[in-house]
Amino acid sequence: MPARLRVNAARLQHHLDQLARIGALPNGGVCRLAFSAEDKQGRDYIEARMRSLGLAVQIDRIGNILGTRRGARTGPLVLAGSHVDTVGTAGRFDGSVGVIGALEVIETLNDAVVSTGHPIGVIAFANEEGARFVPDMMGSLVFRGDLQLGDARSRVDRDGVSVGEAIDRTGYASTNDFTDVDVRAYLELHIEQGPILENANMTIGVVEAVQGLTWITFTLTGATAHAGATPIDMRRDAGYVAAAIVQYARTLSHEIEGQRATVGSLSLSPNIVNVVAEHARVTVDLRNPDADRLTMAEEHLLRFVAATALAERVTVSHTVDVRVPPVRFDPLVVGHVQDAAAALGYRSMRLVSGAGHDAQILARKFPAAMIFVPSRGGISHNVTEFTSTTDLEAGANVLLHALLALAE
Amino acid sequence: MPARLRVNAARLQHHLDQLARIGALPNGGVCRLAFSAEDKQGRDYIEARMRSLGLAVQIDRIGNILGTRRGARTGPLVLAGSHVDTVGTAGRFDGSVGVIGALEVIETLNDAVVSTGHPIGVIAFANEEGARFVPDMMGSLVFRGDLQLGDARSRVDRDGVSVGEAIDRTGYASTNDFTDVDVRAYLELHIEQGPILENANMTIGVVEAVQGLTWITFTLTGATAHAGATPIDMRRDAGYVAAAIVQYARTLSHEIEGQRATVGSLSLSPNIVNVVAEHARVTVDLRNPDADRLTMAEEHLLRFVAATALAERVTVSHTVDVRVPPVRFDPLVVGHVQDAAAALGYRSMRLVSGAGHDAQILARKFPAAMIFVPSRGGISHNVTEFTSTTDLEAGANVLLHALLALAE
Numbered sequence: 001m002p003a004r005l006r007v008n009a010a011r012l013q014h015h016l017d018q019l020a021r022i023g024a025l026p027n028g029g030v031c032r033l034a035f036s037a038e039d040k041q042g043r044d045y046i047e048a049r050m051r052s053l054g055l056a057v058q059i060d061r062i063g064n065i066l067g068t069r070r071g072a073r074t075g076p077l078v079l080a081g082s083h084v085d086t087v088g089t090a091g092r093f094d095g096s097v098g099v100i101g102a103l104e105v106i107e108t109l110n111d112a113v114v115s116t117g118h119p120i121g122v123i124a125f126a127n128e129e130g131a132r133f134v135p136d137m138m139g140s141l142v143f144r145g146d147l148q149l150g151d152a153r154s155r156v157d158r159d160g161v162s163v164g165e166a167i168d169r170t171g172y173a174s175t176n177d178f179t180d181v182d183v184r185a186y187l188e189l190h191i192e193q194g195p196i197l198e199n200a201n202m203t204i205g206v207v208e209a210v211q212g213l214t215w216i217t218f219t220l221t222g223a224t225a226h227a228g229a230t231p232i233d234m235r236r237d238a239g240y241v242a243a244a245i246v247q248y249a250r251t252l253s254h255e256i257e258g259q260r261a262t263v264g265s266l267s268l269s270p271n272i273v274n275v276v277a278e279h280a281r282v283t284v285d286l287r288n289p290d291a292d293r294l295t296m297a298e299e300h301l302l303r304f305v306a307a308t309a310l311a312e313r314v315t316v317s318h319t320v321d322v323r324v325p326p327v328r329f330d331p332l333v334v335g336h337v338q339d340a341a342a343a344l345g346y347r348s349m350r351l352v353s354g355a356g357h358d359a360q361i362l363a364r365k366f367p368a369a370m371i372f373v374p375s376r377g378g379i380s381h382n383v384t385e386f387t388s389t390t391d392l393e394a395g396a397n398v399l400l401h402a403l404l405a406l407a408e
Numbered sequence: 409m410p411a412r413l414r415v416n417a418a419r420l421q422h423h424l425d426q427l428a429r430i431g432a433l434p435n436g437g438v439c440r441l442a443f444s445a446e447d448k449q450g451r452d453y454i455e456a457r458m459r460s461l462g463l464a465v466q467i468d469r470i471g472n473i474l475g476t477r478r479g480a481r482t483g484p485l486v487l488a489g490s491h492v493d494t495v496g497t498a499g500r501f502d503g504s505v506g507v508i509g510a511l512e513v514i515e516t517l518n519d520a521v522v523s524t525g526h527p528i529g530v531i532a533f534a535n536e537e538g539a540r541f542v543p544d545m546m547g548s549l550v551f552r553g554d555l556q557l558g559d560a561r562s563r564v565d566r567d568g569v570s571v572g573e574a575i576d577r578t579g580y581a582s583t584n585d586f587t588d589v590d591v592r593a594y595l596e597l598h599i600e601q602g603p604i605l606e607n608a609n610m611t612i613g614v615v616e617a618v619q620g621l622t623w624i625t626f627t628l629t630g631a632t633a634h635a636g637a638t639p640i641d642m643r644r645d646a647g648y649v650a651a652a653i654v655q656y657a658r659t660l661s662h663e664i665e666g667q668r669a670t671v672g673s674l675s676l677s678p679n680i681v682n683v684v685a686e687h688a689r690v691t692v693d694l695r696n697p698d699a700d701r702l703t704m705a706e707e708h709l710l711r712f713v714a715a716t717a718l719a720e721r722v723t724v725s726h727t728v729d730v731r732v733p734p735v736r737f738d739p740l741v742v743g744h745v746q747d748a749a750a751a752l753g754y755r756s757m758r759l760v761s762g763a764g765h766d767a768q769i770l771a772r773k774f775p776a777a778m779i780f781v782p783s784r785g786g787i788s789h790n791v792t793e794f795t796s797t798t799d800l801e802a803g804a805n806v807l808l809h810a811l812l813a814l815a816e
Contacts, residue, residue: 194637211636215681227670227693228619228762229602230786232661239654239671246651253640262635263647264676264683271673273623273691273729275789283681285635321681354636378638381683 002404003343005112009393012104016392019045019084019100020092029383030092034085034127034138035063035166042084043172046099046124053106055122059174061149062142063126063167066178069106071119071407076184078407079121079366080105080399083128083139083358090129091385093191097373099124101189101396108400116407118184125358126172132157133166140358143178144365185333185406186368188359189399191387195378196351203394204341204348205372208334210360211260211287211352212294212326218245218282218305222314225276236313239268239277244308248301249284256297260287260354289326289352327360330367333406337369340401346394355380371398410812411751413520417801420512424800427453427492427508428500437791438500442493442535442546443471443574450492451580454507454532461514463530467582469557470550471534471575474586477514479527479815484592486524486815487774488513488807489531491547491766495539499793501599505781507532509597509804516808524815526592533766534580540565541574548766551586552773593741593814594776596767597807599795603786604759611802612749612756613780616742618768619668619695619760620702620734626653626690626713630722633684644721647676647685652716656709657692664705668695668762697734697760735768738775741814745777748809754802763788779806 022045023030023038032038047065050057055067068077082098102122109116125143130136133155141147153164167173192198197205222236249261262285269279284301288294302318309316341348351372353360362368373395376386430453431438431446440446455473458465463475476485490506510530517524533551538544541563549555561572575581600606605613630644657669670693677687692709696702710726717724749756759780761768770776781803784794 192637193634194639195633195642196637196639199642213636217681224790225603225786226601226763226788227672228621228668228695228764229600229604229788230668230762231602231604232658232668234603234607234786237670239674240658243651243654243671243674246647247655250640250648260636260638260640262645262682262684263651264635264681264685265679266647266651266674266676267679268672268674271675273625273672274670274693275672276670277672285682287636354638355634356636378633378642380634380637382632 002114005108005114005400007104007108007393007396007400009389012100012392012396013389015049015100015103016092016096019096025089025383027383030086030090031088032084032086033088033132034129035163035170037170039085040170040172043124046084049103050122053103053110055106058176060176060178061173062139062152063172064139064143064178065124066181067122069120071116073117075118076182077121078118078403079123079183079186080188080403081123081125082188082190083125085127085129087129087131087381089383090381091383093385093387094193094380095128097191097392098189101399104396105400105403116404118407120403120407128358133163137356137358137361140361145179146361146364183366186359186362186366187333187371187399187402188357189371189395190357191380192372192375193355193380194375197372197374198376198378200349201347202349203346203391204398205351206334206338206341206348207351207353207370207372208329209289209352210327210357211289211354212291213322213324213356214286214294214298214320215322216284216318216320218316218318220280220309220314220316222278222312224270224278227274227276230276235276237276238280238314241309241312241314242266242268242280242282245282245284245305248304252297252300256293258288258290258293259297261297287354291326294326324356327363329363329369333367333369336402336405337371337398340398340405343401344397346398371395410522413516413522413808415512415516415801415804415808417797419515420508420800420804421797423457423511424500424504424508427504433497433791435791438494438498439496440492440494441496441540442537443571443578445578447493448578448580451532454492457511458530461511461518463514466584468584468586469581470547470560471580472547472551472586473532474589475530477528479524481525483526484590485529486526486811487529487531487591487594488596488811489533490596490598491533491536493535493537495537495789497791498789499791501793501795502601502788503536505599505800506597509807512804513808513811524812526815528811528815536766541571545764545766545769548769553587554769554772591774594767594770594774595741595779595807595810596765597779597803598765599788600780600783601763601788602783605780605782606784606786608757609755610757611754611799612806613759614742614746614749614756615759615761615778615780616737617697617760618735618765619697619762620699621730621732621764622694622702622706622728623730624692624726624728626724626726628688628717628722628724630686630720632678632686635682635684638684643684645684646688646722649717649720649722650674650676650688650690653690653692653713656712660705660708664701666696666698666701667705669705695762699734702734732764735771737771737777741775741777744810744813745779745806748806748813751809752805754806779803
C-alpha cells in the first residue's frame with residue numbers, strides 16, 4: 001500500500017496558493033520578512049494547518065514551529081520542513097514548498113491511515129532568509145544551540161528594531177526550546193534556485209552537498225586624476241584594479257574544480273566620466289563544495305589582488321565577511337532520496353546546492369539531505385520565480401517515500 | 409628694453425590670492441560656479457582691475473569680459489585670457505592663472521611704458537567649466553557664434569534655473585556682442601592639470617595641440633542569477649562585460665598611438681554580493697590628438713564591446729555623449745611660445761593638452777596656442793591644486809614675451 005501512495009497535487013498547489021496570498025505583492029510576488037506581521041500571518045497559517053492535520057504543535061523561543069505526527073514507537077523524529085519567511089521581493093516557492101510539501105505528505109499519510117514506526121515531524125524554521133535580520137538560517141541555528149538565543153534576539157534590522165522586540169511584538173515565540181528534540185533524519189524539499197535541472201531536463205535533484213561560501217570585500221584606494229591630462233602609466237586607478245578582480249573571478253571559476261566566483265557588487269568613487277577613480281569597493285562571492293579548493297580559491301584571489309594593486313600603486317584592504325564551510329549530506333539519507341526518485345520513475349540527478357539552506361545547519365547534528373525541484377529559468381528571489389505543479393508534485397512524492405523509508 | 413622685461417611675481421601672486429578669497433571654501437579651495445553670486449564677484453574683481461590698468465572694458469551678452477590696451481596702430485587684437493569660473497570644489501589656479509597672468513602682463517607693460525604695435529586684449533570667458541551649465545567653454549563658443557546666444561541662455565542647471573535667468577539675476581551681461589572683434593592671435597596661460605611637466609622636471613609646456621575627445625556610455629543588460637546556484641556558463645553577467653570594457657580601455661591605450669582611454673564611472677544593478685548583475689552602465693572617455701586614431705579607438709571599442717556582450721549573451725546599447733575633434737594650434741603662435749621660453753632660459757617641452765580649454769574654441773577662427781605651467785602631483789579640480797609662484801612667474805613671463813612678439 002505505501003509503495004503506491006501519492007500526494008494530491010491539486011491540494012498541494014491550493015495550500016501553496018493560499019500561503020502566497022499572505023504578504024502578496026501587486027506584481028505576483030510575496031513579502032514576508034522575518035518576524036514581520038506578514039511572517040506572523042504566514043506562520044499562523046502553517047500552525048492552523050498543522051492542528052487541522054492532528055499534529056501536536058510546539059513553538060520555541062525563536063519562533064520555530066514543530067508539528068509532530070505520532071509513530072508506532074516513540075523515539076527520534078523523522079523531520080521534514082523548511083521556512084515561510086521571504087526576502088523583500090520574493091516569489092511564492094522558496095521555502096514555502098518545503099513546509100507545504102511536508103504538510104501534504106502528512107495529509108496523504110492521514111488519508112491512507114498509514115502508520116509509521118518513527119514519529120514524523122514537520123518544521124517551519126524562523127528567519128531562514130536573513131533579509132531583515134542577519135544571520136540567515138537563524139531559526140535552524142538556534143534550534144540546536146549553534147546560535148545562542150540571546151545573541152539572536154539582540155540582532156537589529158535597519159530601523160534599529162531587534163529580533164527580540166520583533167518576536168515579542170508579534171507574540172510568536174514561546175518559552176520552550178527544542179534542544180531535547182531528537183531527530184533521526186532531516187529532509188528538506190526546496191526549489192533549486194538555479195538553472196541546472198531545467199537545462200538538463202530533470203525533475204528531481206538529489207542534493208548531496210551544499211557549497212562552502214566565502215564573502216570578501218576589497219577596498220581599493222588609488223588617486224583621482226584627469227582622464228585627459230594623465231598618462232596611463234602615471235595613474236593609480238582603483239577602478240582598473242576593481243575590474244581586474246571581476247575578470248579574475250571568472251578565471252578562478254575556470255581554473256579551480258567546482259569553483260564559482262562572482263562579483264555582484266562594485267562601486268567607484270567619485271564615479272565621474274573624466275576622472276580616474278580614487279576609490280573602489282568590490283565584493284567577491286566564492287563557492288566550492290570542497291573545503292580545500294575553497295581555501296585555495298581564496299588564497300589565489302588574495303594573491304592576485306595584492307599583486308595587481310601593487311602594480312597599479314593602489315592600496316588594498318579586505319574583510320572576510322562570511323565564511324561558511326561546505327556540507328556533505330548523509331549518504332544514507334541521500335540514498336533514500338535517490339531510491340525514492342528512481343522507484344517513482346522521475347528523471348533525477350545528483351546536485352550540489354549553491355544556495356544556503358536550513359538543511360546544512362541540521363546536517364551538523366543529524367543525518368540530513370535535500371530534494372530539489374526545477375526553477376524555471378533558474379530564477380529565484382524574484383517575483384517571477386516559478387515551479388510547475390507537476391514538478392512540485394514529484395518533489396512531494398519523493399519526500400513522502402523517502403520519509404516513509406526513514407521512518408520505518 | 410622689452411627683452412629684459414619681466415613680470416612682478418609678488419604682484420601676480422597677490423592678485424591670484426585676492427581672487428581666491430572670492431568663493432573661498434573652508435578647506436583652501438574655491439567655488440565660483442558659472443553665473444553664481446561668487447562668479448559675479450570674481451568677474452567684478454577682474455573688471456575693476458582692468459579699469460585700474462586703464463583698459464577699455466566691454467562685456468558681451470553671455471558675460472565675457474574684454475579689456476583692451478591700445479596699440480600704436482588700430483587693427484586686430486592680440487588676445488590673452490582664460491576664465492574665472494570654477495568647478496564646485498576647485499583649486500585656486502585653474503583658469504584664474506590665465507586671466508590674472510594676462511593682467512600682470514598689462515601692468516608690466518604699463519609700468520615700463522611699453523607701446524605695442526597691435527592692441528592687446530585681456531579676456532575672461534564666461535562658464536568655461538560647464539560644471540553648472542552644459543556645455544563647457546560656453547563663453548568662448550558664444551564669442552564668435554559657435555553657439556547661439558539663445559541656445560546658451562536656454563540651458564538649465566539641476567535646479568531648473570536657466571543661463572538667461574542666472575545672467576539677468578546677477579546683472580552681468582550687456583547688450584553687446586563681440587562678433588566683430590578681430591583677433592590677430594590668442595594665447596592662454598594655464599596650469600597643466602596633469603603630471604607630465606612635474607615628472608619631466610620642466611617649467612614650461614609649449615602646448616601644440618588639444619586632444620580630441622569622445623565620451624561613450626554603454627548600457628548592458630544581462631540577467632540576475634544566484635551566485636551560488638548558477639553555473640558560470642549559464643550566466644548573462646552584465647558586470648563581467650562592464651569589467652571587460654575597463655580592461656579593454658587599458659589595452660586600447662597601449663595599442664593605439666597617443667590614445668588615452670578611461671572608465672571613470674561604472675555602476676551595477678542590483679549591486680548585491682550574491683546576485684549576478686542584471687544591469688551595468690559604463691562610461692568610456694577616449695582622447696587622442698589625432699582625429700583618425702581617435703576614430704579608430706572608438707571603432708575598436710565598439711567592436712570589442714559588441715563581441716564581448718554577444719559571447720556573454722548580454723544586450724548592449726550605447727550613446728555617444730560628446731565628440732570633440734582634436735585641435736592643432738597654430739605653428740607660428742606655438743613657435744613664439746617656444747622662442748620666448750628659450751630666450752628666458754626656462755626648461756620647456758612640447759605638450760598636448762589632455763583637458764579642454766577656451767583656446768581650442770578660439771583656434772577654430774584665429775591663430776592660437778597655450779602655455780602650461782606645472783601642477784603639483786598632476787592634481788586639478790581639487791582644493792589641493794597647486795602651482796608655485798616661481799612657475800607662475802615663468803609662465804607669465806613667457807606669455808609677456810610671446811604677446812610682445814605677436815603684437816609687434
